[in-house]
Amino acid sequence: xxxxxxxxxGAQLAEEALAxxxxxxxxxxxxxxxRLESDLLVTRTDTQRSFVADxxxxxxxxxxxxxxxxxxxxxxxxAERMTDQALxxxxxANRQIGAAVRKGVPDVVGFLEGNRDFHAIILxxxxxxxxxxxxxxxxxxxxxxxxxxxxxxEALRRSHGEHEELIAAFARRDGAWAEAIMTGHILxxxxxxxxxxxxxxxxxxxxxxxx
Amino acid sequence: xxxxxxxxxGAQLAEEALAxxxxxxxxxxxxxxxRLESDLLVTRTDTQRSFVADxxxxxxxxxxxxxxxxxxxxxxxxAERMTDQALxxxxxANRQIGAAVRKGVPDVVGFLEGNRDFHAIILxxxxxxxxxxxxxxxxxxxxxxxxxxxxxxEALRRSHGEHEELIAAFARRDGAWAEAIMTGHILxxxxxxxxxxxxxxxxxxxxxxxx
DNA sequence: TGGGATCGTATTGTATACAAATATGGAAGG
DNA sequence: CCTTCCATATTTGTATACAATACGATCCCA
Numbered sequence: 001x002x003x004x005x006x007x008x009x010g011a012q013l014a015e016e017a018l019a020x021x022x023x024x025x026x027x028x029x030x031x032x033x034x035r036l037e038s039d040l041l042v043t044r045t046d047t048q049r050s051f052v053a054d055x056x057x058x059x060x061x062x063x064x065x066x067x068x069x070x071x072x073x074x075x076x077x078x079a080e081r082m083t084d085q086a087l088x089x090x091x092x093a094n095r096q097i098g099a100a101v102r103k104g105v106p107d108v109v110g111f112l113e114g115n116r117d118f119h120a121i122i123l124x125x126x127x128x129x130x131x132x133x134x135x136x137x138x139x140x141x142x143x144x145x146x147x148x149x150x151x152x153x154e155a156l157r158r159s160h161g162e163h164e165e166l167i168a169a170f171a172r173r174d175g176a177w178a179e180a181i182m183t184g185h186i187l188x189x190x191x192x193x194x195x196x197x198x199x200x201x202x203x204x205x206x207x208x209x210x211x
Numbered sequence: 212x213x214x215x216x217x218x219x220x221g222a223q224l225a226e227e228a229l230a231x232x233x234x235x236x237x238x239x240x241x242x243x244x245x246r247l248e249s250d251l252l253v254t255r256t257d258t259q260r261s262f263v264a265d266x267x268x269x270x271x272x273x274x275x276x277x278x279x280x281x282x283x284x285x286x287x288x289x290a291e292r293m294t295d296q297a298l299x300x301x302x303x304a305n306r307q308i309g310a311a312v313r314k315g316v317p318d319v320v321g322f323l324e325g326n327r328d329f330h331a332i333i334l335x336x337x338x339x340x341x342x343x344x345x346x347x348x349x350x351x352x353x354x355x356x357x358x359x360x361x362x363x364x365e366a367l368r369r370s371h372g373e374h375e376e377l378i379a380a381f382a383r384r385d386g387a388w389a390e391a392i393m394t395g396h397i398l399x400x401x402x403x404x405x406x407x408x409x410x411x412x413x414x415x416x417x418x419x420x421x422x
Numbered sequence: 423t424g425g426g427a428t429c430g431t432a433t434t435g436t437a438t439a440c441a442a443a444t445a446t447g448g449a450a451g452g
Numbered sequence: 453c454c455t456t457c458c459a460t461a462t463t464t465g466t467a468t469a470c471a472a473t474a475c476g477a478t479c480c481c482a
Contacts (some may be wrong), residue, residue, distance in 0.1 A: 014463065025437045027238075030464090034242065038249055040344060047444060048464060062339050071285060073277075128273050133251060134345050225433065235466045241434090258474060259434060 002041055003146060013042060013050040039137050064190035067138045068183045069186070070131060075166065075182035076081050076175035077126040084115065086125045087170055093117040094163045101156045108149055113158055116141075118163055122182075150196035158188070213252055213263050220357040224253060224261040248346050268408065271354075278349045279394045281342060282330070286393035288337040297336045304328040305374045309402060309404055312367045319360050321342035322367055327352075333393075360403065361407035369399070393396055 001007045013033060015026045033050050036042040037138065043053045079084075093114045100110035123132050162185045169178035212218045224244060226237045231238065244261050247253040254264045304325045311321035334343050373396045380389035 012463095016463075026464090027436055031242075031245065040340060049444085059340070062341050066284075066339075066341055066345065069280065073280060108309070113438095128277075129270070130273050130277055130349070133249070134277065136327065137344070138341070168384060176428090195317070223433095227433075230467095238466055238468090239435090260474080261434095 002036070003140070005145065007052050008172040009052050010053045013052065015050075034109040035101045039140070040139070057194065060193070060197075061190065063138055064186060064193070066152055066178055067135065068186035068190070069120075070135050070138065071186050072183035074123055074128070074131055074135065076125040076179040077128060077131070077168075078122045079170050079173055079175040081125050082170045082173055083125070085120040086121055087167065089123050090118055090163075090170065093121065094160065094167060097160045097163060101153070101160050106153050106156050108156075111159075112145065112148055115159070122166075147193050148195050150200065151192050155188075159185070162188070213247070214351070214354065218263050220263050220265040221264045224263065226261075243307055250351070252351070268405070271404070271408075272401065274349055275397060275404070278346065279397035279401070281346050281349065282333075282397050283390040283394035285334055285337040285339070285346065287338060287390040288342070288388040289333045289382055290381050290386040291338050292338055293381045293384055294336070297332055298378065301329055301332050301374075301378055301381065304332065305371065305378060308371045308374060312364070312371050317364050317367050319367075322370075323356065323359055326370070333377075358404050358407055361411065362403050366399075366403045370396070373399070373409075 009014070015033065016027050018033075019026045019029045033042055037044055041053055041055075042050050042058075044050050096114035097118070098118065099112055100107040100114060109158075123135065127197055162181060166178060166181050166185070218224070226244065229239045230240045231243075244253055246262050248255055248261065251270075252264055252266075255261050307325035307331070308322055311318040311325060336348065337343075339377050373392060377389060377392050377396070378391055
């Protein structure tokens with residue numbers, strides 16, 4: 001509801017009201033609120049009331065910057081620990097991405113699936129539970145979904161190419177190379193997001209908090 | 212209870228049992244378990260049962276490595292945004308640390324207070340809610356407390372000196388310098404921890420999970 | 423003896439009731 | 453017209469009951 005805009009930034013989230021709206025009791029609503037709070041999608045006042053957090057474009061930039069650093073780190077660790085078997089799985093995932101972007105009209109769902117698998121394998125090979133936990137709070141899949149449809153065909157193709165290069169870095173077990181590519185890959189995705197966001201804002205699709 | 216060793220690694224954490232032990236109902240226990248889980252102090256099976264996580268020395272190394280990176284990043288951001296007023300507050304905190312380590316027998320409590328304030332100010336000036344949230348899950352104050360008493364007087368003095376150097380970097384608004392010092396500062400703390408841990412293990416104070 | 427079904431027990435998920443804390447609106451006073 | 457205070461209405465915190473699920477031991481049958 002937050003991500004769809006049904007609940008605008010700043011809206012109060014009263015447990016009772018949400019419970020009734022969702023047809024459940026307050027207990028599961030409370031748990032959900034706590035998780036959303038830890039993901040910074042919800043903020044709480046000093047007196048324990050919950051409100052929809054105000055995700056300005058600066059917050060998104062902040063999140064992407066941290067994600068670039070952490071995924072870069074993950075790529076470095078993965079390169080140092082890469083197995084031939086995992087490498088093969090990454091190739092499979094990127095072939096799916098390649099197939100999705102080569103179509104006349106990009107298959108965004110296929111792209112996202114392949115993309116998710118690709119990054120999940122890296123995180124798995126990186127073998128750091130904490131790193132995985134930190135990245136988990138940073139990557140809001142619904143955000144990715146909502147915006148991926150607005151990425152240009154060109155941007156999707158480039159993404160596929162960067163994955164190719166990552167595979168090359170992994171094949172050579174070159175951690176520094178993998179980290180550099182990954183960091184750039186995420187930051188490019190950020191700018192694609194920012195461009196798409198600006199475009200949507202101009203079309204009036206996104207309501208900014210300032211309005 | 213986990214950190215004191217009262218609950219050994221691998222012990223099952225049944226809500227009812229904990230509730231009775233703590234004299235509260237299951238509801239607050241559930242919330243606590245969820246938070247401990249997000250901090251990786253507790254793990255859950257695929258069928259939702261909770262157990263004390265197994266924090267091997269590798270996990271601690273992992274956490275420190277990530278913390279070094281993130282606090283380094285925070286120091287860089289803080290240097291770029293530093294105000295004279297915040298700088299003054301950091302000096303105050305480090306004077307407390309200085310006073311604590313200059314005593315014949317180090318005042319560990321005073322040291323920890325000053326240390327906490329010092330790092331909190333940096334995080335505040337860094338002005339990234341997400342970075343603060345990520346670091347929050349990484350810095351288990353009880354872990355710091357439990358081990359700080361075993362740090363050598365020499366290590367505490369050196370820590371004070373590194374804070375001095377951080378202040379110098381902040382005074383010059385030199386982000387790269389601040390990041391470098393901070394990263395080294397945390398990694399040094401890790402090795403002090405690892406040394407102390409080894410010493411404790413030899414004395415039999417710490418029971419390893421392997422036993 | 424080994425593998426698998428089954429039933430009792432243990433544990434978690436959810437709903438609901440009530441207590442405590444907090445916010446709100448209006449009346450009184452300056 | 454603004455502030456202060458209080459009564460009332462919201463909202464959250466906790467306890468408890470019951471339902472759903474998972475575990476483990478036992479029994480049964482090759």
